[in-house]
Amino acid sequence: MKTKAYSLRVRLLMFLVALLTIALGVQAVLSYKVLLEESEEIFDYQMRQVAQILARGDDLTSTLPNTADADEDLRFYLQIWDEDELEYASDRRHLMPRQAQPGFTNISVAGQRVRIYTEIHGELQVQVGQALGERYEVAQDVALETAWPMLFMAVLIVLATALIVTLALRPLTRLQHELTLRTPGEMMPLDIRGMPSEIVPLAEETNALMARMERAYQQQRQFVSDAAHELRTPLTALLLQNEAIRQQLDEPAALQKAVAEQRQGIQRAARLVEQLLLLARQEADCEDMADFDAGKALKPLLEEYAPLAGKAGIGLQFVERQELRVHGRPAAFAAVMRNLLDNAIKYTPEGGVVKVSIADDIRVEDSGPGIPAEQRERVFDRFYRIPGSQGQGSGLGLAIARTAASSLGAQLQLQPSTLGGLAAVLKW
Structure with a gap:
C-alpha cells in the first residue's frame, strides 16, 4: 500500500497558523484584562471627582447629567441625600440605597451589578454609581478594536511566511526536477555549489x-x-x-x-x-551479518578438504593459537577459505604441506612453487592467469576470495611462506 506523502510547506503553515491563533488568543485575553483594569481606574476617578464637586455644594443644577440623555456607555447614576431625605436622583428606576460609609462598593440595583462611590460631607451624602456591565462592554469594544489590526498583521505574516517557505524550498524543487530529468544510466554527481547548508x-x-x-x-x-x-x-x-x-x-x-x-x-x-x-553472489552481498568463531567455522572445511589433500599426497595441518571472532557473512568466509585451500592443494606437489593457522589473522601456507612478487597483485584480477601456468583454473578464484574478504572487513594479501611456497593472509 502506497503511503501518502505530506507537504512540508503545508505543515509549516499549519504550525504557524496554530501558533498565531494561540498567541492572538492569549494577547486578546491579556489586552482585555489590562483594558478593564485601566478603564476601571479611569471610571473610578471620574466618579470620585463628580461626587467631590457635588459634595462641596457647587451649583451644578444646570450641569447634572440626565440618565435618559446620557451615552449608554458612559452613564452615571447620581443621588444626593440630605440627612435621610433623597434630594436628587438622576434615574428613579435605579435608586441606590443610602450608604453608611464613604468610598467604593459594589451592590445590586434593579437586577444589575452597580459600582457606587459615596462622598459624605456633614449631613450631605452624594452617591455616584455606574453599571459594571457597561464598563465590561467598553473594555470589550476597545479590545476588539485593538484585535482587528493584530488579526490583519497575522494574515500578512502567514502570507509572507508562505512566500518565504516557498522560496526556501526552491532548492529542493530544483533538486527534484534535476533528478527527474535524468536517464536511468546517468550517474553524474549533483552540483552542490550555491545550495543551502541544510540541503x-x-x-x-x-x-x-x-x-x-x-x-x-x-x-x-x-x-x-x-x-x-x-x-x-x-x-x-x-x-x-x-x-x-x-x-x-x-x-x-x-x-x-x-x-x-x-x-x-x-x-x-x-x-x-x-x-x-x-x-555474483559475493558482489550482491545480500546475506545477513553475524558474529562467529573463525576456528569453528574453519574446521568443517578442513575435514572436507582432508581427503582431497590425502589423495594428492599432501599433508594438511591446522594450528589455532587463539580464538578469532569475525563479523560478517559465514558464506563469504567459507568462499574465501575454499578458494585458498583449493589453490594451495592444487599447486602443492606430492609430499608437500598445506598449513592453516589462526592467531590475529588467518594464514594458509603451502610448500608449492609460490607466485613471483610482481604477479601477486595481478592474480587478483578477474580471469587473469600467470603466463605458463599449468593449472586449468578460470582465473576467478582469488578475485572471488578478495571480494568475499572485503565483505568481512578483511584484507587478503599474498606473501612468501616459511614453507617455501605461498602464504595467503587474511588480516583485520
Whole structure:
C-alpha cells in the first residue's frame, strides 16, 4: 500500500497558523484584562471627582447629567441625600440605597451589578454609581478594536511566511526536477555549489549513492563482458569436441578419448559457471551479518578438504593459537577459505604441506612453487592467469576470495611462506 506523502510547506503553515491563533488568543485575553483594569481606574476617578464637586455644594443644577440623555456607555447614576431625605436622583428606576460609609462598593440595583462611590460631607451624602456591565462592554469594544489590526498583521505574516517557505524550498524543487530529468544510466554527481547548508548533506549523500550505483553498474557490465568472453572458449571447445565425436563414431578408441575430453570440457565449463555465480553472489552481498568463531567455522572445511589433500599426497595441518571472532557473512568466509585451500592443494606437489593457522589473522601456507612478487597483485584480477601456468583454473578464484574478504572487513594479501611456497593472509 502506497503511503501518502505530506507537504512540508503545508505543515509549516499549519504550525504557524496554530501558533498565531494561540498567541492572538492569549494577547486578546491579556489586552482585555489590562483594558478593564485601566478603564476601571479611569471610571473610578471620574466618579470620585463628580461626587467631590457635588459634595462641596457647587451649583451644578444646570450641569447634572440626565440618565435618559446620557451615552449608554458612559452613564452615571447620581443621588444626593440630605440627612435621610433623597434630594436628587438622576434615574428613579435605579435608586441606590443610602450608604453608611464613604468610598467604593459594589451592590445590586434593579437586577444589575452597580459600582457606587459615596462622598459624605456633614449631613450631605452624594452617591455616584455606574453599571459594571457597561464598563465590561467598553473594555470589550476597545479590545476588539485593538484585535482587528493584530488579526490583519497575522494574515500578512502567514502570507509572507508562505512566500518565504516557498522560496526556501526552491532548492529542493530544483533538486527534484534535476533528478527527474535524468536517464536511468546517468550517474553524474549533483552540483552542490550555491545550495543551502541544510540541503548539502542530502545532496552529498545522493552523490555518494549514485557513485556506488555507478561502480555497481560498471562491475555488472565488466562481469557480463568477462563472463561472455570466458564462456566463449569452453563452449567453442565443446562444439569442436562434439564435431570430433561425430567424425569418430566408427573408431571406438578415438571415440572414447573424444568423449572423455568432452566430459572434461563440460566439467571446466560447469566449474566456470559455478565460480561466476559465486562471484555474483559475493558482489550482491545480500546475506545477513553475524558474529562467529573463525576456528569453528574453519574446521568443517578442513575435514572436507582432508581427503582431497590425502589423495594428492599432501599433508594438511591446522594450528589455532587463539580464538578469532569475525563479523560478517559465514558464506563469504567459507568462499574465501575454499578458494585458498583449493589453490594451495592444487599447486602443492606430492609430499608437500598445506598449513592453516589462526592467531590475529588467518594464514594458509603451502610448500608449492609460490607466485613471483610482481604477479601477486595481478592474480587478483578477474580471469587473469600467470603466463605458463599449468593449472586449468578460470582465473576467478582469488578475485572471488578478495571480494568475499572485503565483505568481512578483511584484507587478503599474498606473501612468501616459511614453507617455501605461498602464504595467503587474511588480516583485520
